[in-house]
Amino acid sequence: RIVQDEDEAESILQETFLQTYQRLHTFRGESKLTTWIYAIGINLSRAYLRKSRRYDTFSEADLEQLQPRFVHGRYADDYATWNPQRLAEAAEHKHLVHEAIRKLPPTYREVVTLRDIEELSTAETAEVLGISEGAVRVRLHRARQALRSLLDAYFNQTT
Numbered sequence: 220r221i222v223q224d225e226d227e228a229e230s231i232l233q234e235t236f237l238q239t240y241q242r243l244h245t246f247r248g249e250s251k252l253t254t255w256i257y258a259i260g261i262n263l264s265r266a267y268l269r270k271s272r273r274y275d276t277f278s279e280a281d282l283e284q285l286q287p288r289f290v291h292g293r294y295a296d297d298y299a300t301w302n303p304q305r306l307a308e309a310a311e312h313k314h315l316v317h318e319a320i321r322k323l324p325p326t327y328r329e330v331v332t333l334r335d336i337e338e339l340s341t342a343e344t345a346e347v348l349g350i351s352e353g354a355v356r357v358r359l360h361r362a363r364q365a366l367r368s369l370l371d372a373y374f375n376q377t378t
Contacts, residue, residue: 261329323366
Protein backbone atom coordinates (compact mmCIF):
# COMPACT_ATOMS: atom_id res chain seq x y z
CA ARG A 220 0.00 0.00 0.00
CA ILE A 221 2.88 2.36 0.61
CA VAL A 222 4.91 1.62 -2.53
CA GLN A 223 1.83 1.29 -4.81
CA ASP A 224 3.40 -1.49 -6.88
CA GLU A 225 2.15 -4.99 -6.14
CA ASP A 226 5.27 -6.79 -7.38
CA GLU A 227 7.58 -4.47 -5.47
CA ALA A 228 5.39 -4.79 -2.37
CA GLU A 229 5.74 -8.58 -2.50
CA SER A 230 9.49 -8.22 -2.89
CA ILE A 231 9.63 -5.86 0.10
CA LEU A 232 7.49 -8.26 2.13
CA GLN A 233 9.89 -11.11 1.38
CA GLU A 234 12.87 -8.92 2.25
CA THR A 235 11.13 -7.87 5.47
CA PHE A 236 10.76 -11.46 6.63
CA LEU A 237 14.29 -12.32 5.52
CA GLN A 238 15.71 -9.40 7.52
CA THR A 239 13.47 -10.29 10.47
CA TYR A 240 14.86 -13.82 10.47
CA GLN A 241 18.46 -12.67 10.01
CA ARG A 242 18.24 -9.98 12.69
CA LEU A 243 15.97 -11.65 15.22
CA HIS A 244 18.89 -11.82 17.66
CA THR A 245 19.00 -7.99 17.67
CA PHE A 246 15.36 -7.66 18.78
CA ARG A 247 15.54 -6.06 22.25
CA GLY A 248 11.95 -6.70 23.28
CA GLU A 249 11.29 -3.02 24.01
CA SER A 250 8.25 -3.19 21.74
CA LYS A 251 5.97 -5.83 20.31
CA LEU A 252 7.54 -8.12 17.74
CA THR A 253 4.90 -7.07 15.21
CA THR A 254 5.80 -3.40 15.71
CA TRP A 255 9.46 -4.22 15.08
CA ILE A 256 8.56 -6.15 11.91
CA TYR A 257 6.35 -3.26 10.70
CA ALA A 258 9.29 -0.89 11.24
CA ILE A 259 11.53 -3.07 9.09
CA GLY A 260 8.90 -3.11 6.33
CA ILE A 261 8.37 0.65 6.51
CA ASN A 262 12.10 1.30 6.33
CA LEU A 263 12.46 -0.99 3.31
CA SER A 264 9.50 0.76 1.65
CA ARG A 265 11.08 4.15 2.28
CA ALA A 266 14.36 2.95 0.82
CA TYR A 267 12.53 1.73 -2.28
CA LEU A 268 10.75 5.08 -2.68
CA ARG A 269 14.01 6.99 -2.27
CA LYS A 270 15.78 4.75 -4.75
CA SER A 271 13.07 4.89 -7.38
CA ARG A 272 12.29 8.60 -6.84
CA ARG A 273 8.61 7.89 -7.35
CA TYR A 274 7.25 11.07 -5.86
CA ASP A 275 4.32 11.72 -8.17
CA THR A 276 2.47 13.16 -5.22
CA PHE A 277 1.55 16.46 -3.66
CA SER A 278 4.24 18.26 -1.71
CA GLU A 279 3.55 19.07 1.93
CA ALA A 280 3.44 22.77 0.97
CA ASP A 281 0.65 22.01 -1.51
CA LEU A 282 -1.24 20.13 1.19
CA GLU A 283 -1.04 23.10 3.55
CA GLN A 284 -3.15 25.02 1.02
CA LEU A 285 -5.82 22.33 1.09
CA GLN A 286 -7.97 23.50 3.95
CA PRO A 287 -10.66 21.14 5.20
CA ARG A 288 -14.13 21.61 3.81
CA PHE A 289 -16.66 19.58 5.66
CA VAL A 290 -19.28 17.74 3.66
CA HIS A 291 -22.64 18.26 5.31
CA GLY A 292 -25.44 15.78 5.05
CA ARG A 293 -23.39 12.60 5.36
CA TYR A 294 -25.36 9.80 6.87
CA ALA A 295 -24.96 6.14 7.71
CA ASP A 296 -26.82 3.76 5.45
CA ASP A 297 -29.42 1.55 7.02
CA TYR A 298 -29.00 -2.18 6.91
CA ALA A 299 -31.12 -2.59 3.80
CA THR A 300 -29.90 -5.06 1.22
CA TRP A 301 -27.60 -3.40 -1.26
CA ASN A 302 -28.62 -3.66 -4.85
CA PRO A 303 -26.06 -4.07 -7.66
CA GLN A 304 -25.98 -0.33 -8.34
CA ARG A 305 -25.12 0.41 -4.70
CA LEU A 306 -22.45 -2.29 -4.74
CA ALA A 307 -20.92 -0.73 -7.86
CA GLU A 308 -21.01 2.71 -6.22
CA ALA A 309 -19.32 1.32 -3.11
CA ALA A 310 -16.58 -0.27 -5.24
CA GLU A 311 -16.08 3.03 -7.07
CA HIS A 312 -15.87 4.94 -3.78
CA LYS A 313 -13.30 2.49 -2.46
CA HIS A 314 -11.24 2.95 -5.63
CA LEU A 315 -11.44 6.75 -5.32
CA VAL A 316 -10.30 6.65 -1.71
CA HIS A 317 -7.35 4.39 -2.54
CA GLU A 318 -6.36 6.66 -5.43
CA ALA A 319 -6.54 9.69 -3.13
CA ILE A 320 -4.36 7.91 -0.55
CA ARG A 321 -1.87 7.09 -3.32
CA LYS A 322 -1.56 10.82 -4.11
CA LEU A 323 -0.55 11.73 -0.55
CA PRO A 324 3.11 12.37 0.26
CA PRO A 325 4.79 9.23 1.66
CA THR A 326 4.85 10.57 5.24
CA TYR A 327 1.08 11.07 5.21
CA ARG A 328 0.38 7.88 3.26
CA GLU A 329 2.34 5.85 5.85
CA VAL A 330 0.37 7.26 8.77
CA VAL A 331 -3.01 6.77 7.07
CA THR A 332 -2.08 3.23 6.07
CA LEU A 333 -0.89 2.22 9.53
CA ARG A 334 -3.64 3.95 11.55
CA ASP A 335 -6.73 3.74 9.35
CA ILE A 336 -6.11 0.67 7.22
CA GLU A 337 -3.86 -1.55 9.36
CA GLU A 338 -5.58 -0.22 12.53
CA LEU A 339 -2.43 0.20 14.61
CA SER A 340 -2.71 2.37 17.70
CA THR A 341 -1.16 5.82 17.80
CA ALA A 342 1.62 4.51 20.04
CA GLU A 343 2.35 1.56 17.74
CA THR A 344 2.33 3.81 14.68
CA ALA A 345 4.74 6.22 16.37
CA GLU A 346 7.06 3.38 17.26
CA VAL A 347 6.99 1.89 13.75
CA LEU A 348 7.70 5.25 12.12
CA GLY A 349 10.19 6.39 14.75
CA ILE A 350 8.29 9.60 15.52
CA SER A 351 6.40 10.95 18.53
CA GLU A 352 2.73 10.21 19.13
CA GLY A 353 2.04 13.92 18.70
CA ALA A 354 3.66 13.84 15.26
CA VAL A 355 1.48 10.85 14.35
CA ARG A 356 -1.64 12.77 15.36
CA VAL A 357 -0.57 15.88 13.42
CA ARG A 358 0.31 13.92 10.28
CA LEU A 359 -2.89 11.90 10.49
CA HIS A 360 -4.97 15.06 10.90
CA ARG A 361 -3.28 16.73 7.92
CA ALA A 362 -3.57 13.58 5.83
CA ARG A 363 -7.28 13.32 6.56
CA GLN A 364 -7.74 17.02 5.70
CA ALA A 365 -5.98 16.44 2.39
CA LEU A 366 -8.07 13.34 1.67
CA ARG A 367 -11.23 15.26 2.49
CA SER A 368 -10.20 18.02 0.08
CA LEU A 369 -9.25 15.55 -2.65
CA LEU A 370 -12.51 13.64 -2.36
CA ASP A 371 -14.80 16.57 -1.64
CA ALA A 372 -15.32 17.57 -5.28
CA TYR A 373 -16.37 14.07 -6.29
CA PHE A 374 -18.68 13.43 -3.36
CA ASN A 375 -20.31 16.87 -3.58
CA GLN A 376 -21.22 16.37 -7.23
CA THR A 377 -22.70 12.90 -6.63
CA THR A 378 -24.90 13.87 -3.66
